[in-house]
Amino acid sequence: VSKNIEFTEKTLDYMERVRLCNYNDFDLNNHAKHLFEQACEATGIKIDAKVRFTSDMTIYRVTVDSLEQLNAMGEFEGVYSAEKTYPILASMDFLDTETTVAVKQPDEEEEYPVVGVLDTGIADISYLTPWKETEEHTNYPSEYQDNSHGTFVAGIIEYGDELNGTNVSSLNGVKLFNAVVHPGNTMPIYPEELIDNVREAVENNPEIKIWNLSLGTTMESELDEFSEFGMALDNIQDENNVLIIKSAGNCTNFAKGLPKSRISKTADSVRSLVVGSIAETQEEKDYAEPNMPSPFTRVGPGPASIVKPDLVYYGGNAGIENGKIVINGVPSFGLDGSVYRNVGTSFSTPRVSRIAAELAFMMHEDFDALLIKALMIHYAKYPADIKMKMTDKVAQMGFGMPVGAREILYNSPDEITLILRDTLEKGSFIEMFDFPYPTSLVDGNGFFRGQIILTLVNKSLVDEKQAGEYCQSNIDVLFGTYETEKERDVTKPTIKNPRGVDVNQNLLADSLYSASAKGVHPITGFERECTLVKYGKKFHPVKKYAIDLADMTPSNRDKWLPSNRKWYLKIEGLYRDFIEKEAVKKDFQLSQEYCMILTIRDPERTAPVYDEVAQQLTTRNFIHHDVRVRNVVHVANE
Structure with a gap:
């Protein structure tokens, strides 16, 4: 060691x-x-x-x-x-605003999702008190609490649409569980204490599955080693089957003319959804243009080059005037119930927590943290008209900005989304031949067409002793076309399936597509979702591919897209040497959970994709069922 x-x-x-x-x-x-x-x-x-x-x-x-x-x-x-060791900060610097909103009241006959707010406490103001759960968790007596930060965070969770004039939320409200794990500015606390408090709050409230954590250190994460804090958050989520939505962290490097710092040591958790910030508007002194990364947001990559942050949301803008930082913040509530503005990834994160809680609630299935995380990333998009190279997009904005729960759950007739959620044991693999692809997605020249988005999230086996090799397992996916099936020689040690595909090609390969398709020079709307294969690296717990078959080079199209070819899907696992030796030494079976989400879409929005694929699944004896969704009523914000 x-x-x-x-x-x-x-x-x-x-x-x-x-x-x-x-x-x-x-x-x-x-x-x-x-x-x-x-x-x-x-x-x-x-x-x-x-x-x-x-x-x-x-x-x-x-x-x-x-x-x-x-x-x-x-x-x-x-x-x-x-x-x-350095203390965990929860600093606030409010700006007054004249914004006002009406107080909402929960319907006593309705059930609502709950967001656990791991913060400095939620003040009893008229806007929030009706939505607070009766029970709460606190590690600090009331006289040692400064509720400013937690109240601002809770206000964004509850009134994000009303304060910003948007319609992102799918429900009229969510309940707020007040978990006071930080005293605010009344006294310093350190990462060890915060982890202890977070673990206690989560373990003592097992019914709460979505937790917002907008607190963290200012120390930059390492390139080749995961932080103890990040690993602790992973462990808390694994042991309690919860999902933590975590802020990426802030920096003031822009005030010194320096590049943004990388994500904080508290934001390198591989299980958490880590959220950065983008600017919604630009005032005279602001540095960032609308929909571009906020000047203060921290960026990726995380340790071992993993994609962090995972997602972004609006968290404000900032600039310099007369040598001082000026802010263009997002609105929420102060301790007096008035509306103020502030900036930070602390305040972009709550909107993502609300979406995650609504999504888990509306699915009406047993809670599945891996599935919720995969769905949020799968449907995320980059804002429109972003003139950035793909590498910069991923480093600064992760996989993009999430959409609302309702948009995630309801497909249009011209697309279908398939979810494969399972556990893959070492030595096993999944291989599907003659995979259903809609017959209507063939162009007039006899070639397959369509847009394909595939997201693969695995619950990687982890070991905190292995530094940059903390993630000890990997899952790869291949999705493409083949000409024929063939018999294989299973007496060879590397061959396990007696049947295989011949003249096959994985269509998720970056090299098959033209340069203009890679987000450098966007010419369609699809660059908002494009990520491609170079961001699906081995031992990364999240991989996302988004391809438009129309972007394939002509020579590759002629070889791999004729409509007489069939489609296949293959999923297989890989394990590092250390964990394989551990399994032998301690006599346990290696396996890893994964969630694969595949969307096939007609870019022309006319083909009956959903009906065709659903019928093929039944005809070809694929066992499948629809995701159960609650019947809910939502009154849109006006």
């Missing part, structure tokens, strides 16, 4: 965050903890906190107040890393 001791600031009397080595053995790890605690006691090092971040990782926060203590901690062999 490598050892990484970073005593970069050797001033005395400060907080250190200490992580012990993981010896991959329960008894050895416990012994190391006892020895470390005894060593701290013997040298007078005060242990301020001991927090379980994951099942195999415990973080200590200690106070070091002498050079001898500093040296003693550095000499303890069981220390993996020790670094100065």
Whole structure:
């Protein structure tokens, strides 16, 4: 196990965050903890906190107040890393506004989805009190709470449409669960304490499945290692079957003429939906044009080049006037119930949490965090008229801006969306021959046409000891055409299926399409969804492909798109060497959950795609059923 001791600031009397080595053995790890605690006691090092971040990782926060203590901690062999720890901030800087909205009241006969608000607390103001759940969670007495940040976040969740004159929400309201996990500006708290508070709130309220977390550190994530905080959020979600919507973090580099910082160490969670910010409007001093990344938003990639943020939403704009930062914020409520404006990814994230909660509620199925995450990403689009290279789009805006739950759940007749949700064991794969493709999507020259969007999200096996190889499993997908089926020699060790495809081509390959189709020079509306294969890297837990068959080069079209060819789909897993050896050593079966979503669409909006594919699924004996959706009534915002 490598050892990484970073005593970069050797001033005395400060907080250190200490992580012990993981010896991959329960008894050895416990012994190391006892020895470390005894060593701290013997040298007078005060242990301020001991927090379980994951099942195999415990973080200590200690106070070091002498050079001898500093040296003693550095000499303890069981220390993996020790670094100065910084408090989690929840700062606010309001601007007044003259905006007013009517107070909403929930219908006592209606059921509503619930969003857990992991923040500084929600004040009892007339706009929000009717929507607050009776029960709440708090880690701080009321006299130590500053509810400003949490109230602003909750106001955006509840009144996002009303305050902005939009119609994104699919329901008239959502209930708010008040989880006070941060005191606000009354006292500093550190990542260890926040993780402990978040875990307690989530574990004690298992019925709440969507949680908004608009808090985090200012420290930039590493390129080659995931943070303890991010791994802890992953562990909390895995153990409790929840989805956390997490802010990407803010920076002020634009004020110094510097590029944006990468996502914060608290936003490199692979399970969470991480949200950045884009600007909705531009005033005289604002740096960002409308629908472009906000000047203050943090950007990707995350560790190991994974796509982070996952999504973006409107979080305001900013600029410089007379040497000071000026803001063009989004509206919400202050402690006095008046409407104010503020900026930040803290305030782009709540709109995404609302959509996720409505989506989970309206589906009327058992809660499935992987499915909700996959659907949100699958239907996300980049704003119109974005003149950015695809690499910049993905780094700054992830997979784009989510649409409302109603738009996700209801297909039009000219498209169909298929969901494949399963667990894939090591050594197994899924291969579907003669996959149903609509017969109406053939052009006058006898070639297949249509737009295809495919999203694959897997619940990657993770191991916190493996640094940049934290994600230990991968799933790949192939979707394309073939000429004929053939018999295969299963006596060969690499061949498992006696049947295979011949003269086949995976149509998700980037090289098949013209340069103009890759979002560099947009000529149609489809560049809003285009991501293509280069962003579907191995061991990335989210892969998204969006292709228009009309963009295929003529030579490739002639080879791979004649309508007499058939379609196939293949899904197969891959595991890193470490986790494979662990499975042998500890005698367990490797497997990983995944969710694949496939949309086939007629760009001309005329072909009966839904009916044709549904009929083919039945005729060819594919077992399938429609997603169950609740009957809900929504009064649109005027």
